[in-house]
Amino acid sequence: MIQLYTWGTPNGKKVSIMLEEIALPYEVHAINLGQGDQFKPEYLAINPNNKIPSIIDTDGPGGKPLTLFESGAILMYLAEKTGKLWPADLRQRYLVIQWLMFQMGGVGPMFGQANYFFRLEEKVPYAIERYHKEALRLYGVLEKALGQNEYLAGKYSIADVATYPWVWRHEMHHVKLEEFPHVKAWYDKISERPAVKRGMDIPKK
Ligand SMILES: N[C@@H](CCC(=O)N[C@@H](CS)C(=O)NCC(=O)O)C(=O)O
Numbered sequence: 754m755i756q757l758y759t760w761g762t763p764n765g766k767k768v769s770i771m772l773e774e775i776a777l778p779y780e781v782h783a784i785n786l787g788q789g790d791q792f793k794p795e796y797l798a799i800n801p802n803n804k805i806p807s808i809i810d811t812d813g814p815g816g817k818p819l820t821l822f823e824s825g826a827i828l829m830y831l832a833e834k835t836g837k838l839w840p841a842d843l844r845q846r847y848l849v850i851q852w853l854m855f856q857m858g859g860v861g862p863m864f865g866q867a868n869y870f871f872r873l874e875e876k877v878p879y880a881i882e883r884y885h886k887e888a889l890r891l892y893g894v895l896e897k898a899l900g901q902n903e904y905l906a907g908k909y910s911i912a913d914v915a916t917y918p919w920v921w922r923h924e925m926h927h928v929k930l931e932e933f934p935h936v937k938a939w940y941d942k943i944s945e946r947p948a949v950k951r952g953m954d955i956p957k958k
Pocket of ligand 1 (some may be wrong): 763786803805822823824
């Protein structure tokens with residue numbers, strides 16, 4: 754059984770979407786970031802980086818429990834464990850890893866900073882401009898890729914699972930999806946997946 758430690762943010766939703774897609778049973782533990790649950794010693798024992806998501810797979814490799822943090826590592830682990838959303842072919846697999854790294858190193862941090870500075874009451878115009886511009890540039894990269902392929906790495910994969918919940922926040926970083934029609938078509942298609950709908954609803958209110 755997978756124990757999932759999460760909250761209602763894009764990085765958390767990546768993992769609940771994945772668990773729904775691969776249909777592995779899991780239990781949800783809500784880590785209320787607003788109340789500082791991520792700093793409690795019992796959570797720091799699971800994730801020393803005081804962030805969500807984390808998992809414990811009680812039935813990990815060799816039948817022993819495995820504790821993991823970092824959403825990209827968790828997605829790769831779950832993909833390898835089940836062989837789902839994860840190509841067997843090495844060339845295809847590395848395209849998936851490439852887009853996953855693009856999400857982890859670019860999309861997540863940059864959209865996250867844009868969200869933060871747009872929301873901040875005390876406006877910092879330089880920061881807003883910097884992260885908004887970078888978010889738009891990254892949408893441009895996604896737009897081009899999705900104009901060439903239906904999904905980021907060809908077939909639906911963990912790269913799409915990782916990127917989707919960040920695009921879900923497009924209004925927060927002031928991006929109009931209509932200006933990126935291929936991203937919009939991809940986003941709308943993924944939004945229709947029953948597993949994605951269920952995963953986006955975790956943790957339940
Ligand atoms: N690189 C990490 C980032 C995780 C992350 O930034 N989580 C945020 C929510 S989306 C968080 O837990 N923030 C709480 C904090 O920083 O105190 C991952 O992908 O797992």
